[in-house]
Amino acid sequence: MRMTRVALVAPEDTLDAVLAEVGLAGVVELEPVDHGAGDPDAVGIARMKAAALRRHGAAAYLGWCPEPARGPLADRLAPLGGALAALRPPPGAEPPTLLARAGRVGRSFAPIVETYGAVPYADVDPTLLAGMAYVVMFGMMFGDAGHGLVLVLVAVVLARRPPSRYPRLRDAWPFVAGAGLAATVFGVLYGEFFGPTGLLPALWLQPLAEPVRLLVAAVGLGGAFLAAAYVVGIVNRWREGSAGLALYAPSGIAGAAVFAGLCLLAAGVFAASIPLVAVAVAVAAAGLAIAAAGLYAAAAEGAAVAQTVVQLFDLVVRICANLVSFARLAAFGLTHAALGALVWAGTAGLWQRGGTWTVAAVTVFVLGNAVTFGLEAVVAGVQALRLEYYELFSRVFEGTGRPFRPWRCDPAPKEVLR
Template sequence: MSSWADSLTPARMRRVAVVAPRAALRDTLVRVADAGCVELDHADDADRGAPGPAARRLQALGARPARPLLSATEPDLDALRRQGRADLLAGEAELEAHRQAAVLHGDVAALAGWCPAADLPRLAGLLADVGGAVVPLRPPRGTDPPTRLAEHGTVRRSLLPLVRTYGTVPYADVDPTLPAGIAYVVMFGMMFGDAGHGLLLLLGALLLRSGRVRRLAPLRKVWPFLAGAGVTSILAGIAYGEFFGPTGVLPVLWLNPMDQPLRLLVSAIALGAVLLALAYAAGIVNRWREGGPGRALYASSGIAGAAVFLGLGGLAGGAALHTPALLTAGALLAVTGLALAGTGLFTASSGGAAGALQTGVQLFDVVIRIGSNTVSFARLAAFGLTHAALGAMVWQGTTALAGAGPAAFVAAAVVFLAGNALAFALEALVAGVQALRLEFYELFSRVFDAEGRPFRPWHVPTRTAGHEDVPAPHSTEVTT
């Protein structure tokens, strides 16, 4: 249970100080850099002072290494320059910058930063070997820790770009990676509902996983994401009776999009309403974690907004079902939600008549957005219907040609292959973009109310012992 709960929150961060005797500061920083689990303060500060010896030699060398390295022992910088070792000079330049940023007190030097709590025991053991230590600190008031989302597991790693493309999850918020990925592939499958096309996606995912196509190697990590989209497309195609179009290979288990477009439309909007309700639930949790119960109660993406959403849903359901009790309950809930949201918006405004006017406009926007966002999920049905229509056109052209002789049969095969290739490429692009749009604008806009800061640990690997071929310095230029 704990591991499941941990997967829904960013990694717990601790404010720490890396402490070492001045004589052991370099060795300590080498261990920190090699561990790659500490984000040190002032790492991006451009006003540290004049460049250090390694930085000056790197500038003179005029090279930009793709991967900086550090030597376990302090090297001869002139020897590195003569050998053209821009990688080692770049690593030493970064180390110099952190040494310059260290706070000195007598014979002790310290640098503050952030480290994942789970990595603290390992880091402490590494630093103890060279006389350093890592000391937990109280976080600065008003400063949020950086965010590092969990990357364990092949599936999670394939879904992370979906969230990171939108922004950085605030440290206090829940991690929506897995739910967002599931919502995306479900919406994609509903629009790309063809078992044959979904099977091609699944085969493409397995090809990516195999790594046999070198040009596609950079995309290998997203194979589970593509496989999930393929599986949901297959399931939707089975429900629609679509296998490379209405070929009759599969029976219709649920509905034929071409025969029952209204039912598909209602189903799409109902799915959208469920997803919006889940987004509001996540938004309530996030607002509570960000600002306490008051923030969760009055925020338009919190309890107040959820009450308006549910109230409007009750009004719509009561009107459709001719149920006065549901109409009354929906109206009361919507009014209560608007009152709560209005209180929060007016409190955040400048007050007075201008604040009241601003609050009124914002409340109107809340209502309009709920309605438009819910109806926006109708595109799941619209593009699912478009996919089915394209498949039907290709299949009709194929069957019309197939019975007109041998030459026409070949033409029918060409029409079937080319038509399905075109439909596959077009609809995969459209469904992918539209699912992303719904994810970002309709769902994430309620889940997130702010943006966090990504965790950027300092990581410079230490050169392996087998390559320790740079002589030690005859004289060392020390910067602190």
């Protein structure tokens, strides 16, 4: 959301009423009050009054306000003698970030980004893209139609009757539903329904029967995610600085060219195509040359060459390592399939004995799937988050921003009248 640098000015004799109105609105981040790590709501009117800049019978504050909220608040302050004027921000000042996330899906995916850090003010909000990537990666590792449908059922419960102690969990139901649907889709592709029960035919592959094919698909999917992350990173570098930053940054065009060259090189070697290998080498070399120019310009004097060489080597190694890291999508998908197969083999073996062993078979099936569900849900959830933060967000963000922390205060009657 667009932020505006503002000055809040009020006469001393109506300052209490003006501050009460601003505190109730809760749309202005005021300075010079330092909230530190505390809650802005803990700053009362008395402390806010003491922090005012005073001159000639007037009190003033500097701050930030979302542009859509400035006009309506200024109209409310005018009858009290107060004003909320727009200012030109000082050079180099970074406004705080307030993300305009509309809808339940945006709010549900928001914790993925917020846990990592605040999005810089100039950057693109990656919440929706990050959420979609997360559920796809989770589904590939948690591929079982039965387990996925259980997650969808959990999402329905959260939407209709969230736990009374944790009402905010209701906002999480689209996230849980998305993860469950992705797991269900991959389960159908794998032919897994509470394990290899045979109730579903494999529309794509059986993980334990074709692990290499699954591994190649996982790395290919990771390459697509990295390419998307580079696109967002280029846009962010452009918005953060200039066309030069977008060109030279390792997370910009230069890094994207190296990544594209390495991917083309792998494809050329696999296809035994000399022309494709030649193109790949040219693209990668161009990317390295552009990156080297940017790294050399930013390096410390006296060791610029050595620093540039080391950083270029790190760039290539990091790209290869990040791409290979997506093999974990296949590895944990295989783990899930192996656990499901183990539970089903035990269930089938006991069931064939008949008699009282039938009860034992049902017990093994239920408890085994419960353990597999709980264990693999945690593992897949953590691993998908790790891929988001280390492989993808490292290209999307160069740093983190500062969240918008408006001052809110519900004044007591004596505070307004004082």
